Amino acid sequence: MRAASETHRDREPNGHRPSADVEMARVLGTTPFHMALDASGSGIAHWKHDPLHDVVEPMAHHVIMAYNGTVQRMERRTGRSVAIGTFRRGVVIIIPEGSSSRWDIPKPVDVVQLYLPHAMLKRVADEAEIASPTDLLERTAYPDPITSRLLLSAADTLEGNGALDMLFRHQLTDLLATRLLAAHTGSPTTFQPTMGGLSPKVLLRAIERLRSDSDADVSLAALASDAGLSRFHFCRSFKESTGLSPHAWLRQHRLEQAMNMLRDTDESVVSIAAALGYSSQTAFAAAFRKMTGETPSDWRRRVR
Template sequence: MALKIEVLASGPGWSVRDVLCDYGPHDHSFVEQHAETAISPVAQGSFQYRTQVGAATLVPGSLLLGNAGSYFECGHEHAQGDRCLAFHFAPAFFESIAAGVPGARRTAFVHAALPPTNELIGLLADAEVARDQRDGAALEEIATRLAGAVLMMTADEVATIRSPSAHDQRRITRVVRRIDAQPDGGVRLNALARDAAMSPYHFLRTFRQVTGMTPHQYVLHMRLHRAARRLRESSDPISRIAFKAGFDDLATFNRRFRRLIGTTPSTYRAIG
């Protein structure tokens, strides 16, 4: 397959593509160019992304950012395959969205990516459900919501340097893949650090540099993301969804869901 791109929906100034890639460590990367402004949430897998404003290791929940006309390169130095939902915006359309976002004084990104964030769990879950259902109307709304959210998050951003070594990024990526494969498994800092052959302090610091979260926060993020998808996609009882997501009791699930997503699971399902 190598690379499979499917246009899911499009309209004046925007489009959404489902991008499946099975490149791996033995495949050569190549330089590409963003024709339009790009915001691409990573749904599965991990990869390295290099662009003119910097580089980042992307994991599930990360947002790839691309400026129109900029050159970039993607590589799978540490593991094979990924899946992204690529939102593309014509510059004029993106600027029209920015005009309505308080504090958004520029539309050019100064970072290569944004790390996973709890604030976007609900929106990204909605995006994946709309992708699977081929819901063009929903994707149009999500495209605008996502652009606005990213513009708000980057409104006061200042370019900074954050560069774990390639070796450390590779080790963290292996741990992230393990967590993604078993998000309901127990997570202990010492055990994860030992698997990565790093001291707990160095592992914690590097993990946060790569993913934007601590290991515990990342696991919770992944569990709630999957639970949010199930709430949208199925009619299963909330208690069953909570248990399958790795929560031992419903009260804990409800409390964490509301704290991170801003509403209760039942309300989130009702407004879907």
């Protein structure tokens, strides 16, 4: 692979650029297999699209991609520079905010994309007390198994549960921003190890929030604010205290709730799914089976 040596950046204000999801829909000519966006335009999208021969115009977000399809060669032209790479699992593609390039990809593509506002990247840098520049480098089929694995996990982990999906997405976005700062800027950063967890009082308050029925209460922003910490430091301290990330803790709690209701009540599976915030019985059954190896109905028959 030959990396591009020159990057073209559009210097128009962000307000004149399309959001990443809008530009990707235009270029790819299809709808995403799955997409979850926040008000800021940040989000995660899973696309399966046909071969591509087109120019991606400057966007209002950084776009980070992890490839999940057939191994293939591709070409990316940025200004007068050409990057030729091989798409495979374990590589990433980064289109920095405001950059433009032509893509020639000869075969169908299966890719998971992160849309990241620069303000969010800078927030993570500020919270982690990083003084180095936060401009992302342009990457074309660049080997980075860690970022690739994190991003591809999003395609398998979104479960059709509003609170769980939102917490996972926010947590993953912050984690990916941390990884990008560490590996994909002009001055790679080393993060200091976590020093200590949450105080017992703050941890108890956080757990009470996670047990709430309100999606607003279990947002990462609300949890961190209530603890008097940044999102970055809250996640690290919560895991230091519990051994689990906030998302993993809430996922385990919802599984325990489901098991109690299946074992101790005669509520239907569809009613339990709705009570626990799942969008459908199918989404609940898939999440339950992923955690236990059994469907909710099979588990209920076995334990009663």
